[in-house]
Amino acid sequence: MKKPVIGLTTQQDVMVGKKISRINQPYIDAVIKAGGVPLLIPVQGEDSLSEDYIQALDGIIFTGGEDIWPHYFGEEPMKEVSVISHDRDKTEWGLFMKAYESGLPIFGICRGLQLANVALGGTLYQDIFKQVQNVGGHVCGYNTEEGYHSIELEEKSILHEIFGEKRIFVNSEHHQAIKDLGRGLRVTAKSADGIIEAIESVNDKFLMAVQFHPEAMAQKHDEYVSLFKRFIERCSK
Ligand code: MN
Numbered sequence: 001m002k003k004p005v006i007g008l009t010t011q012q013d014v015m016v017g018k019k020i021s022r023i024n025q026p027y028i029d030a031v032i033k034a035g036g037v038p039l040l041i042p043v044q045g046e047d048s049l050s051e052d053y054i055q056a057l058d059g060i061i062f063t064g065g066e067d068i069w070p071h072y073f074g075e076e077p078m079k080e081v082s083v084i085s086h087d088r089d090k091t092e093w094g095l096f097m098k099a100y101e102s103g104l105p106i107f108g109i110c111r112g113l114q115l116a117n118v119a120l121g122g123t124l125y126q127d128i129f130k131q132v133q134n135v136g137g138h139v140c141g142y143n144t145e146e147g148y149h150s151i152e153l154e155e156k157s158i159l160h161e162i163f164g165e166k167r168i169f170v171n172s173e174h175h176q177a178i179k180d181l182g183r184g185l186r187v188t189a190k191s192a193d194g195i196i197e198a199i200e201s202v203n204d205k206f207l208m209a210v211q212f213h214p215e216a217m218a219q220k221h222d223e224y225v226s227l228f229k230r231f232i233e234r235c236s237k
Contacts, residue, residue: 001236003035003036003037004035004036004037004058004059004232004235004236005036005037005039005056005057005058005059006031006036006037006038006039006057006058006059006060006061006232006235007039007040007041007053007056007057007059007060007061008023008027008028008031008038008039008040008041008060008061008063009041009060009061009062009063009088009091009092009095009112010022010023010040010041010042010043010063010088011023011043011063011064011065011066011085011088012043012065012066012085012087012088019043019087021040021042021043023040023063024063024064024215024216026213026215026216026218026219027061027063027109027215029215029218029219030214030215030218030224030225030228031061031228031232033218033225033228034225034228034229034231034232035229035232036058036059036228036232036235039056039057041053041060041091041095042091043085043087043088043091044087044090044091045086045087045090045091046090046091046094047090047091047092047093047094047095047098050094050095050098050099051098053095053099054095054098054099054102054104057104058104058105058235058236059104059105059106059107059231059232059234059235060095060099060104060105060106060107061106061107061108061109061112061231062092062096062106062107062108062109062111062112062115062116062209063109063110063111063112064109064110064111064112064173064213065085065088065110065111066083066084066085066088066111067081067082067083067084067111067126067176068084068089068111068114068115068118068124069084069086069089070124070126072089072093072118073118073122073123073124074123075123075126077126078126078127078130080126080127080129080130080175081126081127092115093115093119096115096116096119097119100116100119100120100205100207103204103205103206105206105207105231105234105235106205106206106207106208106209107207107208107209107228107231108207108208108209108210109209109210109213109214109215110173110174110210110211110212110213112209113178113198113199113209113210113211114176114177114178116182116185116199116207116209117178117181117182117185117199117209118182119182120182120183120184120185121182121183122178122179122180122181122182122183122185123178123179123180124176124177124178124179125176125177125178125179126176127175127176128174128175128176128177128195129175132177132193132194132195134193135193135195136149136191136192136193136195137149137172138172138173138174138175138177138191138195139172139173139174139175140171140172140173143171144171144173144213144216144217145171145216145217145219145220145221146169146171146217146220147168147169147170147171147217148169148170148171148172149169149170149172149191149192150167150168150169150170150191150192151167151168151169151170151189151190151191151197151198151212152166152167152189152190152191152192153165153166153167153168153188153189153198154186154187154188154189157186157188157189157198157200158188158200158208158230159188159189159198159208159210159227160188161230162223162226162227162230163223168223170197170210170212170213170214170217171212171213171216171217172191172211172212173212173213174211177195177196177211178196178199178211181196181199184201184202184203184205185199185200185201185202185207186199186200186201186202187199188200188208189210195211196211197210197211197212198210198211206231206234208231210227214227214228215228
Protein backbone atom coordinates (compact mmCIF):
# COMPACT_ATOMS: atom_id res chain seq x y z
CA MET A 1 0.00 0.00 0.00
CA LYS A 2 1.18 3.47 -0.82
CA LYS A 3 2.29 5.32 2.28
CA PRO A 4 0.62 8.71 2.82
CA VAL A 5 2.81 11.68 1.92
CA ILE A 6 2.78 14.20 4.75
CA GLY A 7 3.86 17.79 4.19
CA LEU A 8 5.76 19.48 7.00
CA THR A 9 6.09 23.25 6.99
CA THR A 10 9.50 24.64 7.90
CA GLN A 11 10.96 27.47 9.91
CA GLN A 12 12.99 30.33 8.48
CA ASP A 13 16.47 31.00 9.78
CA VAL A 14 19.53 32.92 8.68
CA MET A 15 22.81 31.05 8.58
CA VAL A 16 26.04 32.70 7.47
CA GLY A 17 24.00 35.58 6.10
CA LYS A 18 21.75 33.34 3.97
CA LYS A 19 18.10 32.51 4.53
CA ILE A 20 17.41 28.82 5.08
CA SER A 21 14.32 26.65 5.66
CA ARG A 22 14.83 24.23 8.50
CA ILE A 23 12.92 21.73 10.61
CA ASN A 24 13.60 19.95 13.90
CA GLN A 25 14.40 16.28 13.27
CA PRO A 26 11.74 14.90 15.70
CA TYR A 27 8.94 15.98 13.29
CA ILE A 28 10.51 13.88 10.55
CA ASP A 29 11.08 10.90 12.87
CA ALA A 30 7.50 11.02 14.20
CA VAL A 31 5.97 10.98 10.71
CA ILE A 32 8.14 8.05 9.65
CA LYS A 33 7.41 6.12 12.89
CA ALA A 34 3.70 6.66 12.31
CA GLY A 35 3.86 5.27 8.75
CA GLY A 36 4.00 8.41 6.64
CA VAL A 37 6.46 9.83 4.14
CA PRO A 38 7.65 13.27 5.31
CA LEU A 39 7.96 15.95 2.65
CA LEU A 40 9.37 19.30 3.67
CA ILE A 41 7.67 22.45 2.44
CA PRO A 42 10.24 25.24 2.26
CA VAL A 43 9.54 28.83 3.23
CA GLN A 44 8.78 30.52 -0.08
CA GLY A 45 7.70 34.05 0.80
CA GLU A 46 4.42 33.70 -1.10
CA ASP A 47 1.77 31.04 -1.54
CA SER A 48 1.76 30.55 -5.30
CA LEU A 49 2.51 26.82 -4.99
CA SER A 50 -0.25 26.01 -2.49
CA GLU A 51 -2.42 24.14 -5.02
CA ASP A 52 0.59 22.15 -6.18
CA TYR A 53 1.45 21.09 -2.63
CA ILE A 54 -2.15 20.11 -1.95
CA GLN A 55 -2.17 17.89 -5.04
CA ALA A 56 1.10 16.26 -4.03
CA LEU A 57 0.17 15.64 -0.38
CA ASP A 58 -2.18 13.31 1.52
CA GLY A 59 -2.01 15.44 4.66
CA ILE A 60 -0.17 18.42 6.05
CA ILE A 61 1.40 19.26 9.41
CA PHE A 62 1.81 22.94 10.25
CA THR A 63 4.79 22.90 12.59
CA GLY A 64 6.06 25.10 15.41
CA GLY A 65 8.32 28.12 15.25
CA GLU A 66 8.03 31.87 14.87
CA ASP A 67 5.20 34.02 16.22
CA ILE A 68 2.51 34.94 13.75
CA TRP A 69 2.61 38.61 12.78
CA PRO A 70 -0.08 40.11 15.09
CA HIS A 71 -1.54 42.22 12.26
CA TYR A 72 -3.09 38.99 10.96
CA PHE A 73 -5.48 39.28 13.90
CA GLY A 74 -5.66 43.04 13.85
CA GLU A 75 -3.23 44.02 16.62
CA GLU A 76 -0.03 45.99 16.93
CA PRO A 77 2.80 43.80 18.25
CA MET A 78 3.72 43.83 21.93
CA LYS A 79 7.43 44.06 22.69
CA GLU A 80 7.42 40.36 23.62
CA VAL A 81 6.75 39.51 19.97
CA SER A 82 10.14 39.69 18.31
CA VAL A 83 10.63 36.46 16.37
CA ILE A 84 8.43 36.68 13.30
CA SER A 85 8.88 35.73 9.63
CA HIS A 86 6.82 37.47 6.99
CA ASP A 87 8.13 34.98 4.46
CA ARG A 88 6.82 32.06 6.49
CA ASP A 89 3.50 33.75 7.28
CA LYS A 90 2.94 34.43 3.57
CA THR A 91 3.89 30.86 2.65
CA GLU A 92 1.60 29.25 5.21
CA TRP A 93 -1.44 31.53 5.16
CA GLY A 94 -2.71 30.62 1.69
CA LEU A 95 -1.49 27.06 2.08
CA PHE A 96 -3.58 26.61 5.21
CA MET A 97 -6.72 28.16 3.75
CA LYS A 98 -6.52 26.16 0.53
CA ALA A 99 -5.75 22.91 2.38
CA TYR A 100 -8.68 23.55 4.73
CA GLU A 101 -11.09 24.39 1.93
CA SER A 102 -10.04 21.38 -0.14
CA GLY A 103 -10.54 19.01 2.82
CA LEU A 104 -6.91 17.92 3.10
CA PRO A 105 -6.35 16.52 6.62
CA ILE A 106 -4.48 19.07 8.76
CA PHE A 107 -2.51 18.63 11.98
CA GLY A 108 -1.30 21.82 13.67
CA ILE A 109 1.46 21.85 16.25
CA CYS A 110 2.23 24.88 18.47
CA ARG A 111 2.49 27.73 15.92
CA GLY A 112 0.39 25.43 13.69
CA LEU A 113 -2.47 25.57 16.19
CA GLN A 114 -2.15 29.35 16.38
CA LEU A 115 -2.06 29.69 12.59
CA ALA A 116 -5.21 27.54 12.20
CA ASN A 117 -7.04 29.60 14.81
CA VAL A 118 -6.07 32.97 13.33
CA ALA A 119 -6.71 31.86 9.74
CA LEU A 120 -10.23 30.84 10.83
CA GLY A 121 -10.90 34.27 12.34
CA GLY A 122 -9.67 33.77 15.91
CA THR A 123 -7.17 35.78 17.95
CA LEU A 124 -4.16 35.08 20.16
CA TYR A 125 -2.70 36.26 23.41
CA GLN A 126 0.54 37.76 22.12
CA ASP A 127 2.19 36.94 25.44
CA ILE A 128 0.36 34.86 28.04
CA PHE A 129 2.82 35.84 30.77
CA LYS A 130 1.83 39.49 30.34
CA GLN A 131 -1.82 39.06 29.38
CA VAL A 132 -3.21 36.13 31.38
CA GLN A 133 -3.63 36.46 35.14
CA ASN A 134 -2.29 33.62 37.29
CA VAL A 135 -0.81 31.84 34.30
CA GLY A 136 1.43 28.87 35.13
CA GLY A 137 4.64 27.70 33.47
CA HIS A 138 4.51 27.09 29.72
CA VAL A 139 8.19 27.14 28.79
CA CYS A 140 9.89 23.93 29.87
CA GLY A 141 13.28 24.64 28.32
CA TYR A 142 15.36 21.94 26.70
CA ASN A 143 13.63 18.89 28.20
CA THR A 144 10.79 18.58 25.68
CA GLU A 145 10.88 14.78 25.56
CA GLU A 146 9.04 14.59 28.89
CA GLY A 147 5.81 16.02 30.31
CA TYR A 148 5.85 19.41 32.05
CA HIS A 149 2.30 20.54 32.84
CA SER A 150 -0.92 18.56 32.76
CA ILE A 151 -3.88 19.13 30.45
CA GLU A 152 -7.46 18.01 30.85
CA LEU A 153 -9.02 16.36 27.81
CA GLU A 154 -12.61 16.84 26.68
CA GLU A 155 -14.56 13.65 26.22
CA LYS A 156 -15.49 12.63 22.67
CA SER A 157 -12.38 14.34 21.33
CA ILE A 158 -9.65 12.78 19.20
CA LEU A 159 -7.16 13.26 22.04
CA HIS A 160 -9.42 11.55 24.56
CA GLU A 161 -9.97 8.63 22.16
CA ILE A 162 -6.22 8.20 21.73
CA PHE A 163 -5.13 8.55 25.35
CA GLY A 164 -8.27 7.13 27.01
CA GLU A 165 -7.63 9.35 30.01
CA LYS A 166 -9.03 12.57 31.34
CA ARG A 167 -5.64 14.07 32.21
CA ILE A 168 -2.27 13.72 30.48
CA PHE A 169 1.11 15.38 30.78
CA VAL A 170 2.54 17.42 27.94
CA ASN A 171 5.64 19.49 27.29
CA SER A 172 5.27 23.22 26.74
CA GLU A 173 7.30 25.67 24.69
CA HIS A 174 5.06 28.64 23.99
CA HIS A 175 4.47 32.18 25.18
CA GLN A 176 1.35 32.70 23.08
CA ALA A 177 -2.03 30.96 23.14
CA ILE A 178 -5.54 31.14 21.70
CA LYS A 179 -7.65 34.04 23.01
CA ASP A 180 -10.82 34.01 20.88
CA LEU A 181 -11.57 30.77 19.10
CA GLY A 182 -11.82 30.71 15.30
CA ARG A 183 -14.93 29.50 13.49
CA GLY A 184 -15.66 25.79 13.09
CA LEU A 185 -13.40 24.88 16.02
CA ARG A 186 -13.90 23.46 19.50
CA VAL A 187 -11.55 23.36 22.47
CA THR A 188 -10.56 19.79 23.36
CA ALA A 189 -7.93 20.37 26.06
CA LYS A 190 -6.94 23.02 28.58
CA SER A 191 -4.17 23.32 31.13
CA ALA A 192 -5.05 23.87 34.81
CA ASP A 193 -4.55 27.64 34.41
CA GLY A 194 -7.12 27.75 31.62
CA ILE A 195 -4.81 27.98 28.59
CA ILE A 196 -6.22 26.29 25.47
CA GLU A 197 -3.92 23.38 24.66
CA ALA A 198 -5.83 21.55 21.88
CA ILE A 199 -8.56 22.18 19.33
CA GLU A 200 -10.31 20.23 16.61
CA SER A 201 -12.86 21.02 13.94
CA VAL A 202 -16.58 20.59 14.53
CA ASN A 203 -17.43 20.22 10.84
CA ASP A 204 -16.55 17.53 8.28
CA LYS A 205 -12.92 18.78 7.92
CA PHE A 206 -10.19 16.81 9.63
CA LEU A 207 -8.33 19.44 11.57
CA MET A 208 -6.71 18.79 14.91
CA ALA A 209 -4.14 21.01 16.57
CA VAL A 210 -2.20 21.02 19.81
CA GLN A 211 -0.27 23.72 21.65
CA PHE A 212 2.34 21.23 22.90
CA HIS A 213 4.99 19.30 20.95
CA PRO A 214 3.96 15.63 20.51
CA GLU A 215 6.84 15.09 18.07
CA ALA A 216 9.35 15.69 20.87
CA MET A 217 7.56 13.40 23.33
CA ALA A 218 7.15 10.74 20.61
CA GLN A 219 10.88 10.11 20.83
CA LYS A 220 10.37 8.36 24.20
CA HIS A 221 6.62 7.82 24.59
CA ASP A 222 4.61 5.72 22.14
CA GLU A 223 1.25 7.31 23.07
CA TYR A 224 2.44 10.46 21.36
CA VAL A 225 3.37 8.52 18.23
CA SER A 226 -0.29 7.40 18.28
CA LEU A 227 -1.36 10.99 17.69
CA PHE A 228 0.62 11.00 14.44
CA LYS A 229 -0.68 7.51 13.59
CA ARG A 230 -4.27 8.64 14.01
CA PHE A 231 -3.61 11.61 11.72
CA ILE A 232 -1.79 9.56 9.11
CA GLU A 233 -4.49 6.85 9.10
CA ARG A 234 -6.95 9.59 8.26
CA CYS A 235 -4.65 10.77 5.45
CA SER A 236 -4.78 7.34 3.78
CA LYS A 237 -8.55 7.53 3.28
MN1 MN B 1 1.46 24.84 27.58
